[in-house]
Amino acid sequence: MPQVRFTLSLSADGFVAGPNQSLDTPLGERGRELHEWAFATRTFSQMQGREGGDTGLDDERAANWNRNVGATIMGRNMFGPVRGDWGDGTWDGWWGDDPPYHNPVFVLTHHPREPIEMQGGTTFHFVTDGIESALAQARDAAGDRDVAVAGGCSTVQQFLRAGLIDEFELHVAPVLLGRGERLFDSVDVGDAGYRCERVVSSPAVAHYLFSRSA
Amino acid sequence: MPQVRFTLSLSADGFVAGPNQSLDTPLGERGRELHEWAFATRTFSQMQGREGGDTGLDDERAANWNRNVGATIMGRNMFGPVRGDWGDGTWDGWWGDDPPYHNPVFVLTHHPREPIEMQGGTTFHFVTDGIESALAQARDAAGDRDVAVAGGCSTVQQFLRAGLIDEFELHVAPVLLGRGERLFDSVDVGDAGYRCERVVSSPAVAHYLFSRSA
Numbered sequence: 001m002p003q004v005r006f007t008l009s010l011s012a013d014g015f016v017a018g019p020n021q022s023l024d025t026p027l028g029e030r031g032r033e034l035h036e037w038a039f040a041t042r043t044f045s046q047m048q049g050r051e052g053g054d055t056g057l058d059d060e061r062a063a064n065w066n067r068n069v070g071a072t073i074m075g076r077n078m079f080g081p082v083r084g085d086w087g088d089g090t091w092d093g094w095w096g097d098d099p100p101y102h103n104p105v106f107v108l109t110h111h112p113r114e115p116i117e118m119q120g121g122t123t124f125h126f127v128t129d130g131i132e133s134a135l136a137q138a139r140d141a142a143g144d145r146d147v148a149v150a151g152g153c154s155t156v157q158q159f160l161r162a163g164l165i166d167e168f169e170l171h172v173a174p175v176l177l178g179r180g181e182r183l184f185d186s187v188d189v190g191d192a193g194y195r196c197e198r199v200v201s202s203p204a205v206a207h208y209l210f211s212r213s214a
Numbered sequence: 215m216p217q218v219r220f221t222l223s224l225s226a227d228g229f230v231a232g233p234n235q236s237l238d239t240p241l242g243e244r245g246r247e248l249h250e251w252a253f254a255t256r257t258f259s260q261m262q263g264r265e266g267g268d269t270g271l272d273d274e275r276a277a278n279w280n281r282n283v284g285a286t287i288m289g290r291n292m293f294g295p296v297r298g299d300w301g302d303g304t305w306d307g308w309w310g311d312d313p314p315y316h317n318p319v320f321v322l323t324h325h326p327r328e329p330i331e332m333q334g335g336t337t338f339h340f341v342t343d344g345i346e347s348a349l350a351q352a353r354d355a356a357g358d359r360d361v362a363v364a365g366g367c368s369t370v371q372q373f374l375r376a377g378l379i380d381e382f383e384l385h386v387a388p389v390l391l392g393r394g395e396r397l398f399d400s401v402d403v404g405d406a407g408y409r410c411e412r413v414v415s416s417p418a419v420a421h422y423l424f425s426r427s428a
Contacts, residue, residue, distance in 0.1 A: 012384055012386070012410070012422050012424075013228070013397075013398040013403065013404075014227070014228045014396075014398060030404070170226055172226070172386055172420065172422075174410030174413045174422050174424075175410065176403050176404055176406075176408055176424065177404050178402040178403055178404015178405060178406075179402055179404055182228075183227075184227040184228060188392040188393055189227065189390050189392055190227075190244070190390055190391050190392015190393055191392060192390075192392075194390055196226070196388030196389065198417075199388045199415055199417065199418070199419065199420055200415060201413055201414060201415035201420050203412075203413065204413070205413065206386065206413055206415050206420035206422075208226050208386075208388050208420075210226075210388075210390065
């Protein structure tokens with residue numbers, strides 16, 4: 001049964017991004033520190049087209065972000081820094097010609113735009129009629145594989161609040177950001193039926209996998 | 215060099231206590247779930263005067279709460295459910311005749327009260343002139359040992375905001391409470407200079423130890 005799921009890194013004080021996100025600091029100030037554990041892995045090196053990187057637990061969990069994923073959903077702010085209409089229409093994501101998704105990516109936006117077919121199987125589709133529509137299209141595209149809600153924070157919160165997430169993994173990094181975007185602000189999942197399947201850690205991070213029976 | 219420190223269990227969504235704390239549920243609704251990892255340890259069994267309990271990592275971290283502690287500070291609400299003045303003056307804590315502290319405990323309150331000497335080396339002192347005074351008295355009493363800020367949430371927040379904490383350990387339990395008291399609400403420790411010394415986990419919980427150089 002295909003799952004709708006997300007995976008996010010957060011600080012020990014609960015932030016998934018630092019403050020003051022910008023073109024130069026898309027993860028916000030100090031936001032990169034949340035992902036140091038992932039940057040060190042072979043999975044990340046391969047995404048960057050490089051050799052090397054650590055194997056082991058963190059690599060195994062890092063690889064999970066796109067494992068068995070047949071379609072992806074993301075918010076407009078994760079897709080790029082362009083606000084309002086699409087301007088000259090040249091922005092095609094942060095990820096270069098061959099984005100790491102390798103599946104159809106549904107971008108939530110208020111501004112229509114034609115699909116953009118990238119290399120390697122990633123096509124960006126722009127969805128203007130809300131998260132339920134995006135999910136229906138993503139499920140169709142994914143077939144018997146999972147749908148990943150990639151982010152950012154407010155998109156994941158919308159899916160959690162709507163009760164649409166089956167499974168998620170939290171990578172709690174050993175850093176304190178103090179401020180930024182907090183995943184569990186204005187999202188109460190206390191009664192949503194999630195159980196932790198597993199908590200495991202490396203010296204760099206602890207991974208919590210939550211799921212619920214449908 | 216003696217440290218001022220605390221240790222707290224929190225949920226993966228950041229809560230150190232559930233909502234609706236009362237005499238029957240002093241940890242708030244579902245608050246006990248944050249401490250299941252600790253209840254399973256030999257350290258906790260011994261505190262309850264029982265045999266048994268698990269040894270290993272969690273027990274080692276559970277025992278740390280009072281290791282090398284020479285004095286303790288707690289908020290009035292942690293000491294008990296009595297509000298306002300001390301009424302008939304019979305409340306002497308949740309912990310029976312022989313509380314687990316075995317050192318002087320300074321209780322923050324607006325209402326003066328004579329010290330209460332319990333068995334086993336615990337004496338409750340009531341401090342009416344604020345956290346700095348309580349800390350000075352606790353340091354005096356502790357000598358070359360550490361001062362533990364035991365809780366609750368708002369007391370720990372006051373000490374964090376005042377920059378008085380040298381070291382702390384977070385036990386992040388694999389549960390989602392959804393609501394309750396959140397440690398890092400209205401407390402920004404992003405620039406306070408804490409570094410994570412170590413993250414370790416068992417199948418029941420992950421432990422994060424933070425400290426800063428003085």
